[in-house]
Amino acid sequence: MKKILILGAGTGGTIMANKLRKSLDREEWDITIVDKHKTHYYQPGFLFIPFGIYNKQDVIKPKANFIPAGVNLIYSDIDKVVAEENKVLLEGGKVLNYDFLIVATGTRVDPDETPGLKGELWHKEIFDFYTVEGALALQEYFETWKGGKLVMSIAELPFKCPVAPLEFVFLADEYFTKVGIRDKVDITYVTPLPGAFTKPKATKMLGALLEEKNIKVIPDFYLESVDNKEKKIKSYDGLEIPFDVLTIVPVNKGDDMVERSGMGDDLNFIPTDKHTLRSEKYENIFVLGDASNIPTSKAGSVVHFAAEVLFDNLLCAIKGRELRAKFDGHANCYIETGFGKGSLIDFNYETEPLPGTYPLPGIGPFGLLQNTKMNHYGKVIFRWIYWHMLLKGKELPVENHMSMAGKKKS
């Protein structure tokens, strides 16, 4: 029996387990997937928890529901990969051998990277919403908050779902308006980027929206530390911003497993060929999703598109053929903008998000870089699509490679 081993049963690992089991002969290929958690979190749903739109039960399901029969599912912490010997060590010393390895261990937030962040105010007046615990603590806090300075700050680049903190402040604007205290809430968006977003056209559109909603933007702010006593965040060049409540995207890193394996860069992301999705160092290791260092968004939609390419290339590699599928960095992100509206960006390695329309057979079109009700529904149905189609590796009615159809260049 030959062996394929998948590390991480999140979005990417689960998709691959489904695709591979369907296509590979059971007599010939043994497929194993390992994860430390039994619960699958629908991470995009975390964003809605602080505002009471979703609760915990809306974003969790057992992982086992999504792993097909015929795939061995192991719950264990992964200690490390010993790539030279084609084996993986689990916590407790168990050894798994492989012929091909897919690393899909994602990225996680590490508040310990920023001095003072995980101090006495952590989850009391300082919250992340990138974990279910943080999102729930913030929900409880907002329920009785009387208003004051709300500061949304991003600690480091890259971070997963780069639109999430923007969506957060848009939803906060709506929430406090509806609670009737918007005039008492001062919302500030603090980012290490030179503007609201990375690329010019999207920055312009989103920047205008922030202004319209009376949300202040402080760009080029590189977070050094958090002062719990004075309730201020400080930058390396000496700027200080006071807060009453701080919401933060902490430093994002690949899992420590990557560091223990000696496979990562300074933030534990794995150097990966951005077109073939194969590890730059090892011929029989592929990297899917947030765990890789490919220069596109760390997002579920990217994982979905990349999974198609990885699947094709893995089948080539198995047969000893040249890898022929090429990932273009395609990302497709709905952006909640509050009050039942949303925007949509669609882009890849080469093409920045452009305005126009996004055709989707049977459902669309959606408005690109426009603020519409339709785009909001896109986000809402995404949760259903995620649980019922995406994780199971089913075909979605979206093109794998980015298409220029509907996009306006100037």
Next chain:
Amino acid sequence: MAQKTIAGVNLEVTEDGYLENPSLWTEEIAKEIAKEEGIELTEKHFEVIKFIRENAEAGLTIRKVGKSGIVDIKGFYDLFPGGPLKISTKIAGIKKPASCV
């Protein structure tokens, strides 16, 4: 694309003044770009610039420079006040670091 004469050499630069061709870079060019940014280059600056040129391909972040062993992040800000990565890469004659979406 624009043409610009820096330290007596005619060079192609981007809209915001980054060299189009990093291989044409010299220390003299670095000094002149630095002067425009209001920075007088010291030994320490050049050590950082060397690190930046060597790591241009692999991708750069402020954190990475801070872990280089040459300067910590605060020191990096002291050498290139304002936007250390933006300014130092310009002086080092490499592409402006694109923050990925």
